Amino acid sequence: MTPRTLRITIGALVVVLGLLIIGAVTWVTQAADGPKQPIEFMHTVHVEQNDIDCVFCHRNVETGAEATIPAIEQCMMCHQIVNNENPKVTNPLHQAEIAKLVAHWENKEPIDWVRVHVMPDHVRFVHAAHIKAGFDCATCHGDVGSMERVKQVRSLNMGDCVACHRENNAPTDCTICHR
Amino acid sequence: MKQAAEGTEQDTSKPVASIGRRWGMVVDLDRCTGCQACVVACHAENNIALNLEDVVLQQRAINWIRIERYWEGEYPNVKARFLPMFCQHCNNAPCEPVCPVYATYHNQEGLNVQVYNRCIGTRYCANNCPYHARFFNFWERDLDDTHREYLNPEVTVRTKGIMEKCTFCVQRIRRSEWERRQADEELQEGDVQPACVQACPTDTLVFGNLEDENSRVAQLAENKRHYRVMENLGTDTNVIYLKKVDPHASETAPAHAGTAADSGGNSA
Numbered sequence: 001m002t003p004r005t006l007r008i009t010i011g012a013l014v015v016v017l018g019l020l021i022i023g024a025v026t027w028v029t030q031a032a033d034g035p036k037q038p039i040e041f042m043h044t045v046h047v048e049q050n051d052i053d054c055v056f057c058h059r060n061v062e063t064g065a066e067a068t069i070p071a072i073e074q075c076m077m078c079h080q081i082v083n084n085e086n087p088k089v090t091n092p093l094h095q096a097e098i099a100k101l102v103a104h105w106e107n108k109e110p111i112d113w114v115r116v117h118v119m120p121d122h123v124r125f126v127h128a129a130h131i132k133a134g135f136d137c138a139t140c141h142g143d144v145g146s147m148e149r150v151k152q153v154r155s156l157n158m159g160d161c162v163a164c165h166r167e168n169n170a171p172t173d174c175t176i177c178h179r
Numbered sequence: 180m181k182q183a184a185e186g187t188e189q190d191t192s193k194p195v196a197s198i199g200r201r202w203g204m205v206v207d208l209d210r211c212t213g214c215q216a217c218v219v220a221c222h223a224e225n226n227i228a229l230n231l232e233d234v235v236l237q238q239r240a241i242n243w244i245r246i247e248r249y250w251e252g253e254y255p256n257v258k259a260r261f262l263p264m265f266c267q268h269c270n271n272a273p274c275e276p277v278c279p280v281y282a283t284y285h286n287q288e289g290l291n292v293q294v295y296n297r298c299i300g301t302r303y304c305a306n307n308c309p310y311h312a313r314f315f316n317f318w319e320r321d322l323d324d325t326h327r328e329y330l331n332p333e334v335t336v337r338t339k340g341i342m343e344k345c346t347f348c349v350q351r352i353r354r355s356e357w358e359r360r361q362a363d364e365e366l367q368e369g370d371v372q373p374a375c376v377q378a379c380p381t382d383t384l385v386f387g388n389l390e391d392e393n394s395r396v397a398q399l400a401e402n403k404r405h406y407r408v409m410e411n412l413g414t415d416t417n418v419i420y421l422k423k424v425d426p427h428a429s430e431t432a433p434a435h436a437g438t439a440a441d442s443g444g445n446s447a
Binding site: 122174179 | 288292295297333336
């Protein structure tokens with residue numbers, strides 16, 4: 001092997017290894033953090049610091065199948081006052097993210113939130129029924145209030161669902177979830 | 180040991196232990212006009228693929244409910260008769276024991292359930308169904324964004340290679356169940372209506388709990404005109420048809436023009 005080919009081989013190896021490491025690091029941090037959202041919405045600020053109830057924003061959770069992500073109108077209920085120019089918002093990160101929200105509102109553009117909990121198409125989950133049975137949101141979603149970026153904490157695969165249904169004497173007929 | 184003993188003593192006349200609910204339907208053929216509203220409603224409710232011409236010509240069209248037309252009488256006195264045919268939700272279903280992966284089974288509410296995510300597409304069930312109520316997906320759905328907007332979000336879009344059939348609109352049963360539960364109530368008579376029943380303009384189709392003696396469907400099932408399609412097969416269906424046998428069917432029109440109209444439904 002000539003010194004030239006040796007250098008090229010080593011160079012190529014370094015590049016490949018580097019890419020692999022970068023890939024692995026992003027994969028691990030993504031998995032640990034959940035997907036990046038168009039706006040860095042912080043549950044820590046809303047839930048932990050300001051003590052807002054889940055149902056205040058996820059309004060449909062007690063009455064419907066979907067918990068629902070609030071419309072921008074609902075964000076703006078508060079953020080018209082608590083906007084990026086409000087003197088009480090001192091954190092520059094918060095200012096920047098609220099500015100994004102206000103921009104969406106002013107341009108009348110919806111926010112394309114990235115779905116965190118993805119179920120296969122042949123599964124139907126009804127939030128209302130589970131809330132009615134007395135479960136806390138955190139049973140499945142974990143302590144969202146302490147998450148800077150929401151991530152999935154439970155596997156939520158069929159074994160997970162069925163095990164919980166059995167523990168709680170809930171029906172396990174296939175048609176309960178698969179229709 | 181105790182459990183095993185109980186298991187041997189269970190009532191073997193019924194395939195599955197009942198929970199006081201057995202969904203069934205009564206189809207009053209003397210009322211059916213063959214308008215196909217049930218077919219349209221079923222297609223819309225259950226995300227059934229469009230049956231284009233080439234699909235129909237290949238005899239691969241999917242219709243969870245169809246109107247079978249047949250003729251009664253002899254020319255020139257021929258009468259068109261209609262018979263809605265769909266999954267009969269047999270209590271002794273021929274489709275169930277042949278499935279190698281338990282993708283079709285009988286649940287405690289008397290429904291013959293098809294579990295799409297279990298199905299591997301052997302098609303044994305369809306071959307064994309005497310009612311031609313099961314349909315195989317030969318193609319993947321080609322849905323653009325516009326067509327996705329038409330879909331019923333409560334019903335799975337079936338993929339290529341699996342079997343599908345009438346579910347008695349189980350999504351509606353489940354929805355009524357949890358909506359009642361929200362108010363701490365039990366499911367009541369009349370809560371659940373499959374799409375075909377809802378669409379039927381002549382009240383031909385009646386749906387309900389056959390185990391509840393007071394339900395309309397159970398009372399109609401006791402009607403003198405009742406029969407089950409291919410009863411001799413012993414499938415013990417949960418769908419009961421009502422039909423007055425017309426003794427004058429082959430007579431000429433003028434001879435019985437009056438009698439057919441005023442003989443009423445129950446005098447067969």
